[in-house]
Amino acid sequence: MAKIDMVAGKLSVPNTPEIPYIKGDGVGIDITPAMIEIVDAAVAKSYAGEKKIIWQELLAGEAAFAETGDYLPEATLEALTAHLIAIKGPLMTPIGGGFRSLNVTLRQKFDLFANVRPVTYFPGVASPVKHPENVNMTIFRENTEDIYAGIEFESESADATRLIEILKSDFGINKIRFDKTSAIGIKPVSPDGSKRLVRAAFEHAIAHGNQRVTLVHKGNIMKFTEGGFKKWGYEVAKDYPTFTVNDFNAIKADKGLEAAKTAKVQALADGKIYVDDAIADNFLQQILLNPSDYQVVATLNLNGDYISDALAAQVGGIGISPGANINFITGHAIFEATHGTAPDIAGLGLANPSSLILSSVMMLEFLGWNGAAKAIESALAAAVSDAQTTKDLGGTLTTADFTQAVIERL
Numbered sequence: 325m326a327k328i329d330m331v332a333g334k335l336s337v338p339n340t341p342e343i344p345y346i347k348g349d350g351v352g353i354d355i356t357p358a359m360i361e362i363v364d365a366a367v368a369k370s371y372a373g374e375k376k377i378i379w380q381e382l383l384a385g386e387a388a389f390a391e392t393g394d395y396l397p398e399a400t401l402e403a404l405t406a407h408l409i410a411i412k413g414p415l416m417t418p419i420g421g422g423f424r425s426l427n428v429t430l431r432q433k434f435d436l437f438a439n440v441r442p443v444t445y446f447p448g449v450a451s452p453v454k455h456p457e458n459v460n461m462t463i464f465r466e467n468t469e470d471i472y473a474g475i476e477f478e479s480e481s482a483d484a485t486r487l488i489e490i491l492k493s494d495f496g497i498n499k500i501r502f503d504k505t506s507a508i509g510i511k512p513v514s515p516d517g518s519k520r521l522v523r524a525a526f527e528h529a530i531a532h533g534n535q536r537v538t539l540v541h542k543g544n545i546m547k548f549t550e551g552g553f554k555k556w557g558y559e560v561a562k563d564y565p566t567f568t569v570n571d572f573n574a575i576k577a578d579k580g581l582e583a584a585k586t587a588k589v590q591a592l593a594d595g596k597i598y599v600d601d602a603i604a605d606n607f608l609q610q611i612l613l614n615p616s617d618y619q620v621v622a623t624l625n626l627n628g629d630y631i632s633d634a635l636a637a638q639v640g641g642i643g644i645s646p647g648a649n650i651n652f653i654t655g656h657a658i659f660e661a662t663h664g665t666a667p668d669i670a671g672l673g674l675a676n677p678s679s680l681i682l683s684s685v686m687m688l689e690f691l692g693w694n695g696a697a698k699a700i701e702s703a704l705a706a707a708v709s710d711a712q713t714t715k716d717l718g719g720t721l722t723t724a725d726f727t728q729a730v731i732e733r734l
Contacts, residue, residue, distance in 0.1 A: 335655050339375045343687075344379075344403050347387065348413020348665065349667070352665065355675050361731070362700060362703075363684050363700070367696045370695040404430070409687065410658050411660065412659075414664055430658055431468060439463075439625075441462065441465065441646070443459055443460070443461055443463065449717055451638060456638055461615070464525040465623055469517045484508045488500060513548075518552065519556050525537055537599050537621075539601040557601070561597075569600035571587070612638070646681075648690070682701070703732075704730050710729075
C-alpha cells in the first residue's frame, strides 16, 4: 500500500495505491459499493493480481453530519490533500439556503479547475434524439470562476445595499432597475483561469487524436468576461499546431471560400487542430442539429453546466454520464457520479451505478491503468447492448444484478 504522488509534473502511481472514496448520500449507498466491486474485478483480471487498489472510506454529506456534526470533516479534507486522487458518490445540497454545495466547496478547496465530462452513446440506451450515436465529445468546463465562485449578496442585505451604492457612486452604474431590492452576484473570469482550462482541453485533444476544439462563450453580451475567455482561448491556441476559424476567414477574405476550404482540409491532413468558437445559446442548438461537428469543447462554468447535462440527455441521461474534477498541475482529482442523490430509491436496489462506474473508468485512465479502464467500459457497453440493465435504462435488473452482469462481461 502506498500513496500516489506527483513527481516532476507527472503522477507516480504504485501498484497498490490507497484511494479514498466517499460513499455519498441517497443512492450512494447502492452505487458506490457496485463501482468498487467492478473496479476490483477489472483490476484483478487485467493485471493478474500485480495491481490492487486499497480503498479508504471518507465521510462527507449526511453520513458525516450524523457522525461528526460536520458535513465536510477536517479529517476528510486532510485525507484528500494527502492522497491526490479520490472518487465519490452524489452529495446532497439544499436549494435556496443552508450550507454551500459540498461539490463546489471541494472544487474550490483543491483548485480542481477542470470539470471534465466525456459524453458518448452506448448502443441500446433509449435516447430522445434520432441519432445519439453522433454525440461523441468531451466538455472541459472551467470549475473555479464565473458565478460558481459564490460571490453573491442577498436581496436587501446590508452588503448588497452597500455594493449597489458603490457601483452607483464610484462607477456610475445606473442600470440596476430595482436598486433597492436586487440581490447581487459577481462573475470573476481571469486570463489565468481561462488559459489553464483551455490548455487542458488542447492537451486532451492531442492525447486522444481529436482535431477540433471549440470555445463556447456568451461574449457577444458579456464582453470582458465571456468575451475575455474567447480571446484568451485563441491566445492559447497559438501554442499548438492549429488552424483557427480566424485563419479560415482571413484566407476567405483574401482568396475566396474555396481556397479557405482547401487550406482547412490541408491543415487537418497535416495533423493540425481546427479551432473555432460558438455563442452558448447557438451551441445548444448546434449540438442537437450537428453534434458530430464537435469533439472537444472548452467553456466557462455556467455554460458548461447547461451544456454537459443537455448532451447527457441526448445519449440517455446523466445516469450514464461520468465526470471528473481535476487539477492537471497538482495532480489532485475527484471523480464523481454526475447525478443527484435520489433519496426516494436509496437502498431499494433500483439505482443505476453507470455514471459512477464510468467515472471510475476516467479515474483508471488518469492513473494510467488503461487496460482495466477499457475492460470496464467494454463490459458495461456489452451489458447495455444485451439489455442487461437497471429499470431507468429499460431493463429489469437490480443494482446488484447489473453489477454482476458487468463483471461477467469483463
